[in-house]
Amino acid sequence: MAGVWVSGLYDGAVTHKRVKPRRHGLRYRMFWMLFDLDELDRLDRGLRLFSRNRFNLFSFRDRDHLEGNARPLRQQIEGYLTDAGLAPDGGPIRLLCVPRLLGYAFNPLSVYLCHRRDGTLSAMLYEVNNTIGQRHSYLIPVEADHAGTVRQTCDKRFYVSPFMDMDLTYRFEVQPPAARVSVAVTASDAQGLVIATCFSGEHRPLSDAALVKTFAAHPLLAMKIVAGIHWEALRIWRKGIAFRSPPPRPAAPVTLGRSEPR
Template identity: 55%
Template sequence: MEGRPFASGLYVGSVMHHRVKPVRHRLSYRVFSLLADLDELPLLDRELRLFAHNRFGLLGFRDRDFGPLGGMGLGGMGIDLKGWAEGQLAAAGIEGGGPVRLLCFPRVLGFVFNPLCVWFCHRRDGTLAAVIHEVSNTFGQRHAYLIPAAAGPDGLVRQRCDKGFYVSPFMDMETAYHFRIRPPGGLAGEPLAVSIRQTDAEGPVLHAALTARRVELTDAAILGAWARHPLMTAKVVAGIHWEALHLWRKGLAIRPRPPAPAHPVTVVKSAILPVSEKAFRP
């Protein structure tokens, strides 16, 4: 692979959450994410000494961590993730056939927890067809929102969907997500952003954002990212519980957890928002 970068890459940046009501609370953490081209995973496993696909490594990706819970394939390693995504697109009447790239936290020394994974699903001509927002909670549940996607003239993708899956015990279910995404590019240093505004009937409740820049995926880059954040994935879980303790101490009540949705994927139609939608600021 000398001289030819992968379609996959690392994205180094930060995650921010800012709750605006009924109490104000803000957090920010430095993180790095993996953008995994699903067709490329076996090649990454062969070419990179510090990356492991479906086995233990410094940085790893296991198929079973994504898609439907309990989905197992040959050897118990997980289902065909690209085939699963293509099946979801076909069932929703959305054209696919192109690359499927998954933005997620990788396993670090075998451990990972992903509150949100973002699947970028493309048509055969390379244009973005849909985004799958895959959400996990700390109760062992996972759910996905499949939303059509189209970039506006400013290059941003804007989407909306109603919340249908329990995540935080301190957040009401009767809310909606408004996504604003700068999709990943293919050049080193290019920016990526996933911003979420969560609203209720009276207005904004929470702003969350991942902002990062691309670093080419090499063994040196993997080692550097790990050296800066050696316990990053463990820190994600610890941080979720630490911040929950802060919210509880600020007086927020725990909301009861409803049953998980009957279907693992919510298909959201006609959810592409116009560029004119009012921008939101954390």
């Protein structure tokens, strides 16, 4: 079954580099899976080690994303696109995220690539989870004549880290999935760069053998992500960076951003 799906694996590494008020950095290996939302049921039927909304070695649970309810993900996203005046036409919607491993997952960031029927990108949806159980998304249109790397910006509206101010601007730079994928996010204040993060990975076709190999390389990835977040928070706190209390959650589940000129 390998090679018959748009969905696939991306094996690589993530880096974080904090510039101020204290320098701090990390790098660790991880992977993302690319899911075409219209392929999820076929993946469930075609792979013994992957299931949708059921326990397995690898699994995808719809309620882990967006509104966290039974409404289909495509329907939710197309509703956001319609509200933003982007007129979805039924084109593919693909998601980059960490799946559940042995029933457990945590995604600080998931990226939805929303396409038109002709295959061009119409919008990106960046879904952010924090460690206190909250979720928020940033929806940013992609220009109709766009090609190559996607560059977009958005003002921060959602509390993520107790060591980061809210008065920041995000800049996203995405190399869409192909032989490689790259998702870079920076946060800047009025004086300049505060933090830069990036995931970069190489494509691997989906198969049960590939899933076994990926699990062997990353057996407890989701737990590693959560543990890593708290360990790095402790290291940052010990460097004397002040703690920020969480503000109220945004009233709307989605914040609109803007594309940058090419």
